[in-house]
Amino acid sequence: MGKVLVFGHKNPDTDSITSAISYAYLKKQIGMDAEAVRLGSISGETAFALGQFGFEAPRLIEKAADEAQQVILVDHNEKQQSVDDLDDVQVIEVVDHHRIANFQTADPLYYRAEPVGCTATILKKLYKEHDVEIPKEIAGLMLSAIISDSLLFKSPTFTEEDRKAAEELAVIAEVDAESYGLDMLKAGADLSGKSLEELVTLDAKEFTIGDAKIEIAQVNAIEVNDVLERQVELEVLLNSIIEEKDLQLFLFVVTDILNNDSTVIALGQAADRACAAFNVGLTDNRGVFKGVVSRKKQIVPILTEALK
Amino acid sequence: MGKVLVFGHKNPDTDSITSAISYAYLKKQIGMDAEAVRLGSISGETAFALGQFGFEAPRLIEKAADEAQQVILVDHNEKQQSVDDLDDVQVIEVVDHHRIANFQTADPLYYRAEPVGCTATILKKLYKEHDVEIPKEIAGLMLSAIISDSLLFKSPTFTEEDRKAAEELAVIAEVDAESYGLDMLKAGADLSGKSLEELVTLDAKEFTIGDAKIEIAQVNAIEVNDVLERQVELEVLLNSIIEEKDLQLFLFVVTDILNNDSTVIALGQAADRACAAFNVGLTDNRGVFKGVVSRKKQIVPILTEALK
Numbered sequence: 001m002g003k004v005l006v007f008g009h010k011n012p013d014t015d016s017i018t019s020a021i022s023y024a025y026l027k028k029q030i031g032m033d034a035e036a037v038r039l040g041s042i043s044g045e046t047a048f049a050l051g052q053f054g055f056e057a058p059r060l061i062e063k064a065a066d067e068a069q070q071v072i073l074v075d076h077n078e079k080q081q082s083v084d085d086l087d088d089v090q091v092i093e094v095v096d097h098h099r100i101a102n103f104q105t106a107d108p109l110y111y112r113a114e115p116v117g118c119t120a121t122i123l124k125k126l127y128k129e130h131d132v133e134i135p136k137e138i139a140g141l142m143l144s145a146i147i148s149d150s151l152l153f154k155s156p157t158f159t160e161e162d163r164k165a166a167e168e169l170a171v172i173a174e175v176d177a178e179s180y181g182l183d184m185l186k187a188g189a190d191l192s193g194k195s196l197e198e199l200v201t202l203d204a205k206e207f208t209i210g211d212a213k214i215e216i217a218q219v220n221a222i223e224v225n226d227v228l229e230r231q232v233e234l235e236v237l238l239n240s241i242i243e244e245k246d247l248q249l250f251l252f253v254v255t256d257i258l259n260n261d262s263t264v265i266a267l268g269q270a271a272d273r274a275c276a277a278f279n280v281g282l283t284d285n286r287g288v289f290k291g292v293v294s295r296k297k298q299i300v301p302i303l304t305e306a307l308k
Numbered sequence: 309m310g311k312v313l314v315f316g317h318k319n320p321d322t323d324s325i326t327s328a329i330s331y332a333y334l335k336k337q338i339g340m341d342a343e344a345v346r347l348g349s350i351s352g353e354t355a356f357a358l359g360q361f362g363f364e365a366p367r368l369i370e371k372a373a374d375e376a377q378q379v380i381l382v383d384h385n386e387k388q389q390s391v392d393d394l395d396d397v398q399v400i401e402v403v404d405h406h407r408i409a410n411f412q413t414a415d416p417l418y419y420r421a422e423p424v425g426c427t428a429t430i431l432k433k434l435y436k437e438h439d440v441e442i443p444k445e446i447a448g449l450m451l452s453a454i455i456s457d458s459l460l461f462k463s464p465t466f467t468e469e470d471r472k473a474a475e476e477l478a479v480i481a482e483v484d485a486e487s488y489g490l491d492m493l494k495a496g497a498d499l500s501g502k503s504l505e506e507l508v509t510l511d512a513k514e515f516t517i518g519d520a521k522i523e524i525a526q527v528n529a530i531e532v533n534d535v536l537e538r539q540v541e542l543e544v545l546l547n548s549i550i551e552e553k554d555l556q557l558f559l560f561v562v563t564d565i566l567n568n569d570s571t572v573i574a575l576g577q578a579a580d581r582a583c584a585a586f587n588v589g590l591t592d593n594r595g596v597f598k599g600v601v602s603r604k605k606q607i608v609p610i611l612t613e614a615l616k
Binding site: 100108109115 | 405410412413414417418421422437604609612613
């Protein structure tokens with residue numbers, strides 16, 4: 001068996017990057033020639049976590065098949081979120097916490113998905129099942145992933161299993177989860193150096209609901225007004241994307257990581273109907289979703305119902 | 309949460325029936341209102357195993373949604389192998405040892421697949437992970453499943469993990485695996501009382517490869533000629549199924565459980581191409597696959613490659 005590449009999804013978040021590193025480490029301990037790689041740029045938040053625990057960013061790849069026959073997917077399974085030449089390699093394992101869709105194999109594989117808030121929470125179990133000790137630095141990365149996916153333990157995706165894992169990992173990593181976590185989120189929420197294009201694409205996902213195509217981009221911020229000040233230019237950019245992709249809705253979500261509200265800019269013909277589903281009226285294309293932080297759990301299901 | 313139905317695939321084999329019983333038992337121990345049910349008739353082999361350890365066959369269902377909102381799939385994931393109204397219920401868990409295909413969910417779920425020879429081997433781990441003791445009778449069922457799927461430990465699908473599980477289960481069940489196993493396989497290989505329809509549907513699975521629909525039925529036999537004597541009538545029946553379901557291939561596999569070769573009858577427009585992939589030419593629509601006993605490991609992957 002040759003080298004096995006381990007990677008998370010495109011537009012990688014902290015869970016995708018750190019889970020690739022954490023799982024590749026575990027697989028190496030149990031005898032596999034595994035290497036963590038990544039499919040996209042590192043965010044400021046992820047860079048902060050890597051730096052804090054002494055890791056370099058994994059190597060960037062665009063294709064897998066020219067250097068490996070087998071791969072392991074972490075934090076995703078849908079083909080369109082994975083490496084472009086996924087069909088040319090064998091997926092031998094998946095460790096994930098998302099729904100399963102657009103995923104198919106020719107052979108049996110190891111597939112481990114659990115409905116928890118973060119891939120790292122599942123990886124922590126796998127270390128235990130294989131009786132491999134989690135090094136302090138890896139524990140720090142895994143904790144960072146849970147903090148990131150749960151917005152410091154506040155997202156409704158955050159489960160009791162995530163909480164237990166985070167507590168144990170904080171002890172191993174010897175950090176105070178709350179203060180370290182806030183510093184890490186702040187590093188990701190520093191949007192000052194970001195271009196408008198970066199803001200709009202950093203964490204954007206397209207969804208199809210019935211016949212409607214919509215896109216939802218989300219950024220975390222400490223100073224929401226830093227983003228909203230640029231609303232006029234932002235709208236020009238969002239409208240051009242709407243036209244180009246023929247979207248019914250572009251929802252640009254700025255989440256305040258301190259008070260856990262989200263300010264949205266909603267454009268497209270379904271904008272008013274979409275926001276009405278949250279009992280929010282738009283003023284100047286803008287509204288506030290109180291207590292909403294999770295695209296997956298608090299936004300997509302309501303839009304799916306409202307627009308179908 | 310209401311009742312959760314737990315079931316294996318259509319045309320259930322011993323693993324599908326006993327894994328539904330064994331997993332429903334585990335889930336009940338940890339607080340879920342789970343009921344094992346089945347999607348088809350019990351084979352002679354399975355009846356032998358159930359009788360040996362004092363179980364009744366689970367209740368037969370044709371639809372799930374009229375009595376439950378949530379289901380757990382064991383020993384399968386492909387939609388066409390599952391209950392007809394699968395789209396009308398929520399799949400909350402899958403425990404399986406097959407490839408993943410034609411499977412999709414709207415929400416995150418618990419999905420546990422491992423590339424081992426039998427679902428029961430994975431279930432044995434889950435008992436341990438949940439710290440639930442395996443009752444003697446359940447251990448007997450789980451051992452039966454491993455014996456069945458591995459053709460008494462001889463199939464190439466049989467892994468070291470299966471071997472360890474089988475050894476431990478035999479101790480708990482207080483049976484001699486070899487002698488009990490041979491008796492059980494013989495009970496299933498007695499084809500004398502079977503109608504042609506039974507032979508063809510007993511353990512038949514449909515697969516979609518690219519645009520092609522194929523079906524592979526497998527029976528275990530001690531006297532392969534007892535089946536082959538009926539080839540003329542068999543072909544009439546197989547051709548009618550091919551026409552009815554618009555199949556590209558029907559592969560009828562008769563596996564000799566004593567010498568571990570399989571004689572196949574291959575019909576449909578892809579028959580020659582399919583058998584050529586095994587370096588077997590067909591004479592009178594018939595050929596011998598030497599040393600082939602596993603549909604999953606030795607037949608499906610090669611056909612997937614040859615017909616895609």
